[in-house]
Amino acid sequence: MSKRAEPIRSVKGTRDLLPAETGLWQRVEDEARRILGAYNFREIRTPILEQTALFARSVGADTDIVTKEMYTFEDRTSESLTLRPEATASVVRAYIEHNLFNEGGIHKLYYIGPMFRRERPQKGRYRQFYQIGAEVLGSDHPTIDAEFLEMLVLFLGRLGLREYNLLLNSVGCPKCRAEYLKVLRQALDKVKDKMCGDCQRRAATNPLRVLDCKVETDQPIIESLPHTLDHLCPECRQHFDRVTGELQQRGIPYQIAPRLVRGLDYYTRTTFEMTSNVLGAQNAFLGGGRYDGLSEMLGGPPTPGFGVAIGEDRLILAVEQTASLKPDDRLDIYVAWMGEGALHPASQLARELRRDGLSVEIGYEPMKLKKSLGIASRLGARFTVIIGEGELTAGRFQVKDMSTGQQEEIEPARVAAVVKEKLQKG
RNA sequence: GUGAGCGUAGCUCAGCUUGGUAGAGCGCCAGACUGUGGAUCUGGACGUCGCGGGUUCGAAUCCCGUCGCUCACCCCA
Numbered sequence: 001m002s003k004r005a006e007p008i009r010s011v012k013g014t015r016d017l018l019p020a021e022t023g024l025w026q027r028v029e030d031e032a033r034r035i036l037g038a039y040n041f042r043e044i045r046t047p048i049l050e051q052t053a054l055f056a057r058s059v060g061a062d063t064d065i066v067t068k069e070m071y072t073f074e075d076r077t078s079e080s081l082t083l084r085p086e087a088t089a090s091v092v093r094a095y096i097e098h099n100l101f102n103e104g105g106i107h108k109l110y111y112i113g114p115m116f117r118r119e120r121p122q123k124g125r126y127r128q129f130y131q132i133g134a135e136v137l138g139s140d141h142p143t144i145d146a147e148f149l150e151m152l153v154l155f156l157g158r159l160g161l162r163e164y165n166l167l168l169n170s171v172g173c174p175k176c177r178a179e180y181l182k183v184l185r186q187a188l189d190k191v192k193d194k195m196c197g198d199c200q201r202r203a204a205t206n207p208l209r210v211l212d213c214k215v216e217t218d219q220p221i222i223e224s225l226p227h228t229l230d231h232l233c234p235e236c237r238q239h240f241d242r243v244t245g246e247l248q249q250r251g252i253p254y255q256i257a258p259r260l261v262r263g264l265d266y267y268t269r270t271t272f273e274m275t276s277n278v279l280g281a282q283n284a285f286l287g288g289g290r291y292d293g294l295s296e297m298l299g300g301p302p303t304p305g306f307g308v309a310i311g312e313d314r315l316i317l318a319v320e321q322t323a324s325l326k327p328d329d330r331l332d333i334y335v336a337w338m339g340e341g342a343l344h345p346a347s348q349l350a351r352e353l354r355r356d357g358l359s360v361e362i363g364y365e366p367m368k369l370k371k372s373l374g375i376a377s378r379l380g381a382r383f384t385v386i387i388g389e390g391e392l393t394a395g396r397f398q399v400k401d402m403s404t405g406q407q408e409e410i411e412p413a414r415v416a417a418v419v420k421e422k423l424q425k426g
Numbered sequence: 427g428u429g430a431g432c433g434u435a436g437c438u439c440a441g442c443u444u445g446g447u448a449g450a451g452c453g454c455c456a457g458a459c460u461g462u463g464g465a466u467c468u469g470g471a472c473g474u475c476g477c478g479g480g481u482u483c484g485a486a487u488c489c490c491g492u493c494g495c496u497c498a499c500c501c502c503a
Binding site for chain 1: 427460462463495498501502
């Protein structure tokens with residue numbers, strides 16, 4: 001006897017989504033496509049593999065994502081490639097590469113797919129995770145920001161999600177941000193000695209991050225720090241006021257979150273995040289904002305943009321816990337047959353039912369009826385068609401409603417129609 | 427990268443403190459019920475106790491190492 005080989009397992013931070021879960025994923029994605037379609041977004045599919053420089057230039061060379069979280073490697077010609085850690089950069093790259101801006105107007109694009117970041121896994125965080133993202137390119141009108149957020153609210157409603165918060169902020173444009181950073185640094189110089197070690201470090205390296213600190217004892221100090229909102233230039237201020245004004249008109253509740261600074265370099269003006277308290281420490285299940293300078297950073301023409309990335313893994317976590325969204329993955333019909341002579345008629349019936357669009361399972365070897373019904377029951381079949389000697393000679397099959405136990409004799413040609421009618425009613 | 431908790435049957439877990447040769451529930455298979463499932467009862471199969479080493483007459487249990495998972499920090503979806 002040879003020794004059992006060591007089983008190979010999935011890579012750390014990646015996971016298999018088994019049929020028990022994929023039904024819900026499909027439901028969520030179907031709802032997403034539906035609502036995005038309603039707002040005239042069109043799907044774009046970009047490669048998972050991109051040149052490393054794309055992310056260094058867009059996400060930011062000094063961000064955590066780029067410095068320590070990317071899956072980067074050299075291919076055989078020593079070109080540096082990276083598994084995308086996010087997709088906004090890819091979408092804008094494609095927009096520029098295919099000269100979509102020449103078509104004029106605005107472009108509304110969405111994508112669904114996996115992203116990769118090499119972080120330590122924890123609840124709601126995986127090395128391969130999925131995002132549903134949408135981008136509007138070609139306008140900086142505040143109505144776009146508001147309408148986009150309205151769409152997200154509608155989407156979450158369709159999923160049955162009610163418990164979440166919309167957090168909103170503006171980080172300004174490069175002009176007012178430079179001004180703000182100056183003020184922030186001055187304020188930090190006075191108080192940083194009293195803050196946690198991390199904040200003292202951030203005060204020097206990335207002062208905006210201090211606002212994001214979650215250490216309890218730092219909170220009063222953070223409250224007292226100047227806000228980006230109080231240091232916006234007149235244009236940015238007006239833009240933000242228009243966004244909040246339109247949100248109110250649309251009846252969308254939001255909270256101003258002066259501390260909400262997003263971790264990617266390309267954000268300008270509006271930033272937002274939605275959080276849920278059922279998610280554990282990683283409570284943000286979607287986030288995004290405006291990125292008016294990104295196109296130029298990537299060598300394209302000046303093109304304002306606005307987008308969201310929805311963390312599908314986290315969204316589904318929230319849906320599972322707070323919503324009653326159920327995938328419809330039950331089996332319509334199980335075909336139970338007895339005696340070798342019944343195999344052919346049973347297979348033929350199954351084929352016809354399937355051609356009619358019903359989901360059908362059939363046993364592949366003779367079984368006692370009792371066993372067949374047990375299998376049908378376990379599969380969640382709504383109906384079982386019973387075909388034995390008696391049925392064959394009578395030319396009528398037994399159709400059993402598995403929820404009531406009632407059954408009736410129906411001629412083979414009418415089974416599909418009868419079952420469909422019952423499914424409609426039930 | 428740092429820290430903590432946890433790895434025992436297909437699943438959820440008990441047993442570990444006080445070492446004595448492995449258990450429960452659920453699930454699965456069969457029968458009661460030879461063409462009628464979900465309920466009940468009876469019986470059955472299933473374990474390198476994560477892996478390696480040490481201590482010991484004896485280790486799931488104590489010690490060391492290692493791998494894995496989970497949660498948290500950092501940061502983000």
